[in-house]
Amino acid sequence: MEIKREDIIHLAELSNFSLSEKEIEGLGKDLQEIIKYISQLDQLDTNNIEPTYQVFDLENVWREDEIVEQEATREELLALTVEQKDHQIKVPKVL
């Protein structure tokens, strides 16, 4: 399939990227090539084949229902942010 400029802008939106014009062009070319490559799966017959999403041999791994202490404290976690105020993470306006 052909990847158009609108597709790249849509994918950038889904990915939360503020791409420059140059990036839109470059990624457009790259993604076109990559999608062309991965589209060869069309040739593989997967009729009546169930999908595999994970290859871990266990299901429903249980543990005791008890409170487990966190390794990091609230203060340590808050210290990781760029800006904090009144024990909360500060960000620019939301709306």
Next chain:
Amino acid sequence: MKVANKKVTAERLVRDALEKAKYFSDYHIFTFLNEEVAIKKAKEIDKRIAKGEKVGKLAGVPYALKDNFLSPEGETTASAHILEGFTAPVTATAVAKLEAEGAIMIGRTNLDAFAHGSTTENSYFGPTLNSHDKTRVAGGSSGGSAVAVALDIVEFATGTDTGGSIRQPASFNGVYGLKPTFGTVSRYGVVAMASSTDCIGFFTKTPDDMNLLMSIAAGQDPKDMTTLPDYYDESETKSQKDSLRIGVIKEFDNDSVSPEIREALKKKVELLKAKGHEIVEVKMPSLKYALAAYYIIVPAEVASNLSRHDGVRYGFRSDKSADLKNLYENTRNEGFMPENKRRIMIGNFVLSSGFYDAYFLKAAKARTLIVKEYEKAFSKCDFLLAPVTPNPAFKLGEKIGDPVAMYLEDMMTVSLNLAGVPGLTIPAGETKEGIALGLQLIGPRQSDKNLIQFAKELA
């Protein structure tokens, strides 16, 4: 492995390693050197040895940590701008286990940002150079770790392997590199890339060292629900038949593979025959589609896992933003490398409505065929022996401008991750130009220990 004792102190071992790290600084292996803390820890171990106290199996052994493992020693950046400034308040389980045995981290190693890549050229800090030829790529994504071991700076280094990121740089630098069975080593505290394929493993110079490290690092972890119950026991010597049946994958032995790699494979096959093992040809036609399936499934998981990096809670934050949405977009756009962006966008593409069935679901079905093909292969042989890559280490800059050409270099490593089976890179000589060659031994799930033991026969 050289462990500290009364004669050879931990401080001596650590200082030697740090000195070598500095001597080889032009290879650009480390993103951080842990000088102060490492020497302090070494002195503590020496005091305990002097007092005659019991010390761990890795007492005073200096090691290199791939910079996507969290620990409070140095920033954990995953070689990405977006994580710059992030010093982890928690310690990865794998790190904690190694350190509990007395291992000392002397530095954090360079990788392709977020482990996306096959050369370390996608690192925000620039590429690591190949140990055998500075004009060539180190391989990736764990390039720094592989070169640290190959240049004998440390005796072992950690790595992560989502599609070949341990085996390929091990091959490009002539050292052992293990991607264990999926779920063998806890991933708690390691920067996530693709949760259904990410594995933690090691680079070493001998199979015995690999065995020792695996016996320490493996095991179920309540902090990682995708760890298998303990099956890896170093002391247990599983009886292995004297004569094994080794499969050679037909699809990986053709003209698209470099003649020197094919020659290296042939030599090892002859060696195995001489030792009384049987060689069989195994056909695995679905592997042809493994790379396409991988570059659908993994970007999908990458897009999801990397959505957490938004500049709000930790790491880099763009300061040019008027509102929150803008902050996310600017931080992510400035903080991710081009290859991160490609993978995230491809992931969002294959998951988006209208394309999910044609790409993601199709790839998940292809994955089933690949899993079955490995099961079938291991009903006919004990292990497989295959090339790791179609070509030896290539020149820096040679493929960086062509993402698909770069992906094609991963064609022989990715299927193991899709199937969850273990693979061990073994050194296999050098090219005429002196470039390292490697091969991978592949086994059924949970055969890791036997795989490592068998590697000794190929040395």
